[in-house]
Amino acid sequence: MHSLWAMVRNTLSQAVRMKVALVVIVLLAVLLPLMSVVMEGDGTPLGKLQTFVSYGLGLVSLLLCILTIGISTYTLSYDLKRCHLFLVVTKPIRRYQIIAGKLIGILILDLVLLAVFGGIIYGLTLAIPKLVEVDSAQREHIQNEFFTARTGLKVTYDEAQLRKAAEERLKMLRESGQLPREMSQFEALRELLAQERMIAKSCPPGRSKRWDFEGVQISETNDPNARIFVRYKFEATTTLPDDTVYGTWRIGDFRQIETGQGRPKTPIYEVQRSDTIRTYHEFYVPADAVADDGFLSVAFFNNPTLNNTTIILDDVEVLYHSGTFTDNFIRSLVLIYVRLAFLAILGVSLTTWLSFPVAILVCLVAFLAGTANGFILDSFDGLGMTLGLIYNFTLRPLLWMLPQFDGVYNPSYYIINGRLIGAGFLAKTFFITVFIKGGLILLLGMWIFSRREISKAVV
């Protein structure tokens, strides 16, 4: 153990004395306070906060990722190239301890830097509403949508049902000879499935669309100010004169009406809204709309007197408070730390057999691929039958080994929308990214390092 900690200390000394670490520290120390003053967002206090936190976390994450890649690929390759390891491996230390020591050193440095700069962002975020002019409505808006941690329940569709419907339509088209000749069966099915998904989200004029949510766990049950938020985005099948959708929303436990229990135990709220298309909107109702068993229905009525087109409701979601901003902010930092840990493992492991330039290149590619991994995976999902089969057995496992830093793995997404990063999600992400993916890479690196020659052939 003493050997391991000797390596940890040495790696920390090495990292701290690297100028790149100093540059990153100075950059962040200067840029973060500057950003808190300069950034305005959409001009509202909420916009300013969201922009600052989003860019702040993004910048800290980006620079620390680059620093981690730099140090992790440099430390071992430098020791190998400069033959420092001659004096280390000939001492009573196992080779895996050298790798582990280097890795732990980098992880400690990352932890300290992330805590320091995360702390700076957190402090500045709390200070911004006090430093800019904010009226009471804006303050309430900020409290409800930003300085909070809400759990979101998204509408999901029964994919099996949709596929079954698509297959039936395909069968019907084939039997009636209406299937286009140039279209393969696979392509036709894919197209029909997309249509079924669209139908499931659409609401024609004069019709209503209802979604039922279960397991809405309001933590502040006794708080009269507790709220339920409905978040959504509209699309229209035809062009609207003012790009605005007029509609009526009903939120509550509809089972009370259906079963005819008489006077409802929990209220059902009705909200009239007019919202622009292709933009996310939110409104809230008191949280007492939720039934005691956590059941809640949300319905949208497409008013035919005001709209004459089918409305597509994208990403309908019910949100409710379930944590504090501080807890959520710490979780967002943990999410950043997961990517730092993965990159540190990747960098150190790669340099057990690759030179510094090659290792840093591979790490940067992995980082960039991780940043767009969701997009890459989605784009490959559209491949045809044969190519899809090849992809599934070749590229897909490799892409799976890459980390995912985008989409739901992006901490800014949670913080700027006041969404709770679930503990389960966080634990799962940490486990899969660090322990499974990182662990496999690390084991491979240690295996190579324990068998390689430390010295080069010199005769």
Place this chain on the structure above:
Amino acid sequence: MDAGENTYAIETIGLTKIFPDWWGRAKVVAVDDLNLQVRYNEIYGFLGPNGSGKTTTLKMILNLLHPTRGKAFVLGGSCAEPEISARIGYLPEESYLYRYLTARETLDFYGRIFGLPREVRNERIETLLEMVGLAGMGNRPVGTFSKGMARRIGLAQALINDPDVLILDEPTSGMDPLGTRQIKDLLVELARRGKTILLCSHLLADVEDICDRIGILYGGKMQVEGPVRELLQHQDQIEIHTGRLSESTLEQIQDILRREDQDCDIQRPMDRLETFFVNIVNKALQEKQVTSGAGVGTGITGFLAERPVVRSQTLLDQLVSARVAPEEPARTEGSVTEKTQPKKTTPPVPQPDENLLSRLVSTKPEAEPKTAPTEPTPQKAAEPTEKVKKDLLESLIEHKHKSNGTTEVTRPDSSGDQPNA
């Protein structure tokens, strides 16, 4: 191999290293079927020209390179085992130290790897810094050190664990003569205190001064191996050192030798340049002249001097390392000197009266105390020359002549220098 039963501190068996080309074909045979055996408590000089495979051999012994064939053992085991590497000190051909660490931090880092407690570590760091003459430079980054100073700190790191075996690759390269002398004295003292030292060097004079045995490597093969004195000693010549003698005495000696049908070359001895240089620098040091370079080491002190002399020789070791009288060449040749290449045999030449010479020097303790299994006595070790037994000398020259100086009878080595040990 059982560490408790092993005869040699370092041993290689059929050690071979072949560097392949890109296609995996044998490109260079760096070391070829090498059987190296370094006994406990000896200083073994590992010599050879550039590219002869010395460093490759050391690296294989230390598990920095994997042998293509064969095995290497240190203290009966592999260097890959922490229990073995904990007893080894290694100084590579370059110091390879972390440039950003100070001298003190460097020693602290390696001390931590050995798991030395803080108090022990701090004590040893100070002792070693003193010993290698870097006491005032403990807080200077190693990157600012000259090559010689880096070698000193490199040597200090090799000693931080008080190792049983020291493997040193060019320990004095880049060092000034004063530092070289100090390091040589230090190594001799370490060997006296029970350490085994494998020394790889190009500086033949250094090796000759301090090594008990040497092996010469060429083309990855051991060409010759044996005790330094035996390999270098001229069996057909003797050398007599005396104090100042009068011309008449010299003529009488020459007359005697002419009657014995021997040539005689009489010269005034010269100091070695190293000795002369060291004397000048020591004088400057005594005058306390200012320097920003390395200071004077204190010699072996502290934890390295704490342990009594340990001689873990086997009976065989004692037999083969015992001083053998020149008139017993068969025993010496057969038991110690291993020649892997046939050597030219020289025709027998008339020998001087060896018995007489043996008796002449018999009052002095062995001139090679490193291999003696007893505690060295500083007074004897400090004596530069041997006291003469005057009556015997007088009987030799058949003339009574009073002499104020000292006389030493030795066989001349090829270099003509006195062994430091």
